[in-house]
Amino acid sequence: MIVKPLSRLLVKHDWRGGERIPRTGGVIIAANHLSWTDPVLLSHFLYNHGRWPIILAKGGLFRVPLLGHAVRSLRAIPVARGSSEAINSLKESEERLSDGGAILFYPEGTCTRDPELWPMVGKTGAARLALESGAPVIPVAHWGAHELLPYGEKKPRLFPRKTFHVQVGPPVDLSKYQGRPPHADVLREATADITAAITAQLAELRGEKAPDTPYDPARR
Template structure:
């Protein structure tokens, strides 16, 4: 109920009016049945704009802390995530990744759309980073097709760390469904899961035109945090020195 209000009454009409989304390939999202929408991740606003451009509900998972904040800010954040169909997952323990996958599997087995960011976190610099194999595990265990989705300019509209987005036309592109049924029964094979994940990331690279970096984004973020106060630093993805 709240999801419908947020999408069709509260957020949807206003965001369409203000940001005038330009969407390519929306017909690639099936009208019925399960599918995995695998997207690059440039900005917090990705989880707002992309689901609003799909006729069906797209379910993401997010850490449970987003649903337990106090005060007005906590209430608004909680209302937003509940209203956009996001499901809380406890990420404090060692089984956090499995809990997220199990939640998304239940969404897919019910015949619905599951959204996932294969990079696992927002890109630190707009480039596309190495994907985690959870998306492949989802595809293999559910049998659902993977729809690659790229946010083309979300980092220009709302750069990381910025609360207020710039008023600029949103551009989103949906690619053709990827079918991995040829790997049926091979869930758990790390070589197969890596091959599937790399194929998905290649499609995201082609659709977005963004540079691909064969390193996990979180590793780069951790290195940036560790060296932020030390002056000129080495670019961990290029081997060069960046001022």
């Protein structure tokens, strides 16, 4: 009642590959992150393709009056960043997957800091969740949300009306990691494969060549 009309009002849509979104069963939707608006716009895309998106959201949002109630009502999963309790969000995500849920996961953990807005080096949560649950990982790239609301800004740029582009890729092949203990090296390699799959879709969407290696803010 809120997200779909708001999405239609704010942006035009260029959606590609939606038929690759599984309509049933647990699935991890791994996407790049450009703006605070893209969870809303991606939710519209996923809902229109038969899935209710379950978003991992910062724990602080659940304590904001009204917004916290809305986030809980949308079945979002709280994430306690920088805390020993952060692992609880992965446990809850795995439970939702076993119940057939669709988890919208941002492997980067935050909006990209890459100067050209390519995906950064990912954190290992999505890979761990995929390997432990066996759920497929569907890479989704999008472009345009940053034009509506650039990261760090509070006032949206409504005019001229922007276009929200989405492209869905085939499931990420993680079969070579099955049966291997989820050590740090395995998780990093699997995460790199997920990031590469998202980046490949984004390169096609943008019609540009992606960097050979993803931006790593820890090394900058």
